[in-house]
Every structure is written in structure tokens, then in C-alpha cells.
Amino acid sequence: MTEFESKQAHYYSQEDVQQILHLAISRQVDDDDKEFSYQQLLEIAVEMDISPExxxxxxxxxxxxxxxxQHRQTFNTLRRTRFKKRLGNYAIVNTILVAVDLMGGGGLGWSLYVVLFWGMGLALDAWNSLQTKGEDYEAAFQKWYRKYQLKSSFDNILNKLFKATSG
Structure with a gap:
């Protein structure tokens, strides 16, 4: 550092401070698996003048x-799994339809229409299922999450009922 740089006052935005501290903590830790206790976290916060609250x-x-x-990852995995199932169904059914069309003589005919139209629907489904950003995705996630919470609440009530009746 030059003498000019050391005499200049350094000011950083809050985001810059967060990034610098994140990098410094990352370099400080020799082992990636090292974990910090809550007490250590509290000590770091006190040193940085962050209140316990x-x-x-x-x-x-x-x-x-x-x-x-974690819920978004579960939701994304569920959507990909459903899409793979639909893709598998498309491949199996259309292979059979194309084979039946070929065995009927006269080459490919009507089965190409089924492959084409179902394929267009599948392409739209792929677009919706594999996309993880945007308003449509957010709406689908919120709908799924409400159902997930409702199911979890219902399961908790049933578990409490079973415990009460068996105990």
C-alpha cells in the first residue's frame, strides 16, 4: 500500500462490508467442515457491535x-419428476401408436398428428415445469406450498389424535 493510499479514508457500503467480511471469514477457516457454536457467533457479533437481539x-x-x-428445492424436484413421468408416457404411447400405424400398411399417417400435437403440449409442459423464475413459477410454488402446509397441519392433527387415543 502506498503512502497516499494509507492516508486516504476508506468508506464502504453495507453490501461491500458484508462481502469483505464473508471473504475474510471464508479465508480464516482452514477446514470447510468447521462449524461455529452459537456462543462463537455471539462473540463475533459483539466484536462487530451487533446487538444480541x-x-x-x-x-x-x-x-x-x-x-x-429447501421447500423450493423439493417443489422443483417434484415438478421435474412429474415432467419425466409425462415424457416417459409420451415416448411409450407414441412408440406404440407409430408401430401400429406402420403395421397397418401405407407408412406413417395419423400417428404423426398424435405425436405432433401431444409433443407440442409436452413442450409447453416442459417450459412450465423446468422454469424456476417468474410470476407463473411463483404462483405455482405458492399454491403447492399452501397445499403442503395444509397437509402437514392435517398430519399433525391426526398424529396427536392417534397419540391421545392410544395413550
């Missing part, structure tokens, strides 16, 4: 965000 709120927000990301 702010730390608790940030931790709660982080847990909520992490949970949402």
Missing part, C-alpha cells in the same frame, strides 16, 4: 430463508 432476528430470518429454499 439483532443477531437473534438475523438468525431467525436466516432459518426462514433456509427453510424456504
Amino acid at each position: 439483532s443477531l437473534k432476528l438475523a438468525e431467525r430470518d436466516w432459518k426462514n430463508l433456509r427453510g424456504e429454499l
Whole structure:
């Protein structure tokens, strides 16, 4: 660092500070598997003049965000699995239809229409199923998540009922 640079005051935005500290913590840790206790996290926060209340709120927000990301991964996996099933059905049924059309003599005819129109529908389904951004995706995720929460609540009620009746 030159003498001119050391005399200049350095100011950083909050985002810059977060990125710099993230990189510094990443370099500080020798082992990627090293975990920090809550006490260590609290000590770091105190050194950075972050109140314990702010730390608790940030931790709660982080847990909520992490949970949402896990639900989104589950939702995306479910959508891909459903699409693969539809693609498999398309391949099996249309292979049979093309074979029947060929065995009927006269080459390919009517089966090409089925392949084409069903294929267009499948292409649209692929577009919707594999897309993970946008309003349509968000609406589909929210709908799925409401159903997931409703099912979870129902399962919890049933479990409590079974425990109450068996105990």
C-alpha cells in the first residue's frame, strides 16, 4: 500500500462490508467442515457491535430463508419428476401408436398428428415445469406450498389424535 493510499479514508457500503467480511471469514477457516457454536457467533457479533437481539432476528430470518429454499428445492424436484413421468408416457404411447400405424400398411399417417400435437403440449409442459423464475413459477410454488402446509397441519392433527387415543 502506498503512502497516499494509507492516508486516504476508506468508506464502504453495507453490501461491500458484508462481502469483505464473508471473504475474510471464508479465508480464516482452514477446514470447510468447521462449524461455529452459537456462543462463537455471539462473540463475533459483539466484536462487530451487533446487538444480541439483532443477531437473534438475523438468525431467525436466516432459518426462514433456509427453510424456504429447501421447500423450493423439493417443489422443483417434484415438478421435474412429474415432467419425466409425462415424457416417459409420451415416448411409450407414441412408440406404440407409430408401430401400429406402420403395421397397418401405407407408412406413417395419423400417428404423426398424435405425436405432433401431444409433443407440442409436452413442450409447453416442459417450459412450465423446468422454469424456476417468474410470476407463473411463483404462483405455482405458492399454491403447492399452501397445499403442503395444509397437509402437514392435517398430519399433525391426526398424529396427536392417534397419540391421545392410544395413550
